[in-house]
Amino acid sequence: MPEELARAFYDELAEDYHRIYPDWDASTARQAKALDGVISGELGPGPRAILDCACGIGTQAIGLAALGHNVVGTDVSPVATARAAREAAARNLRLPAAAADMRTLPFGSDAFDVVVCADNSLPHLLTPHDLRAALGGMHRVLKPGGLLLLTTRPYDEVRETRPRSTPPQVADTPAGRSITFQLWDWHDDAERYDLEHFQLVPQAGSWIVRQRRTTYWALTQDQITSFASGAGFRAAKWHTPQDTGFFQPVLTARTPS
CATH class of the missing domain: 3.40.50.150 (Vaccinia Virus protein VP39)
Incomplete structure (x- = not known):
């Protein structure tokens, strides 16, 4: 649902x-x-x-x-x-x-x-x-x-090009930089898309990756x-x-x- x-x-x-x-x-x-x-x-x-x-x-x-x-x-x-x-x-x-x-x-x-x-x-x-x-x-x-x-x-502009990703966004936090970006998978109707939301979060000198999914109607x-x-x-x-x-x-x- x-x-x-x-x-x-x-x-x-x-x-x-x-x-x-x-x-x-x-x-x-x-x-x-x-x-x-x-x-x-x-x-x-x-x-x-x-x-x-x-x-x-x-x-x-x-x-x-x-x-x-x-x-x-x-x-x-x-x-x-x-x-x-x-x-x-x-x-x-x-x-x-x-x-x-x-x-x-x-x-x-x-x-x-x-x-x-x-x-x-x-x-x-x-x-x-x-x-x-x-x-x-x-x-x-x-x-x-x-x-x-x-x-x-x-979305009037977005639906003309149907991008498959967003540019990375970098945030500076007390724990270090984090990076956020998205991947988009368009449905056959060319109006709805599944989104994978990625965040790279610093931890102990390395990175952990957090991934979430949802769907939008453009x-x-x-x-x-x-x-x-x-x-x-x-x-x-x-x-x-x-x-x-x-x-x-x-x-x-x-x-x-």
């Missing part, structure tokens, strides 16, 4: 997720500043009640909490959300976090001003049924006039916009990294007022 695959992937990655970034704390601050700019541009000055429904270890949620927003984090991985709560507490920030599937969000209606689903999380859902369930739930928990903020890889912007509109969102608009300062394209959409 897709949810079991994604949960296993992030359970295994949670301990090492920060190694994806050269400086994870700097990345949390930079990404939150970019997302906060989008939120304030859409809704005006905050703070806002925000649900990060794919919070992972807190990369976006912690930064948004540091900016004064009231953030709740959920993620399919209980290991990741446990780390997110620990990382927030270590920074004297409040971040309630719990494991939850984005297709069945455990909140009442009209609970949040903003729902964030960032860092290519939605494409873990592999069927139209799953996408409709997730986006419908996000719509339900938003207040009237609330904001959906969703980011993915630039959704184009038109596909995502269509699913969002079908879930009841309005005024859907894509923003480029050049416009927002965020490293991925950002979709904003609103619930009816």
Whole structure:
């Protein structure tokens, strides 16, 4: 099942997720500043009640909490959300976090001003049924006039070339350098791909290799916009990294007022 695959992937990655970034704390601050700019541009000055429904270890949620927003984090991985709560507490920030599937969000209606689903999380859902369930739930928990903020890889470009790997990323840590890269195996439909995620982590003067697997649906912007509109969102608009300062394209959409 897709949810079991994604949960296993992030359970295994949670301990090492920060190694994806050269400086994870700097990345949390930079990404939150970019997302906060989008939120304030859409809704005006905050703070806002925000649900990060794919919070992972807190990369976006912690930064948004540091900016004064009231953030709740959920993620399919209980290991990741446990780390997110620990990382927030270590920074004297409040971040309630719990494991939850984005297709069945455990909140009442009209609970949040903003729902964030960032860092290519939605494409873990592999069927139209799953996408409709997730986006419908996000719509339900938003207040009237609330904001959906969703980011993915630039799949319109990616699907033209269908790359088979990503460049290595090097992170410096107190224990030494670590290296992260991915291998991609595209399905026959040319839309979905299996990902092998590799990390080389220094240990006792040598390297250990950590490998995880998951699957993504390389959704184009038109596909995502269509699913969002079908879930009841309005005024859907894509923003480029050049416009927002965020490293991925950002979709904003609103619930009816």
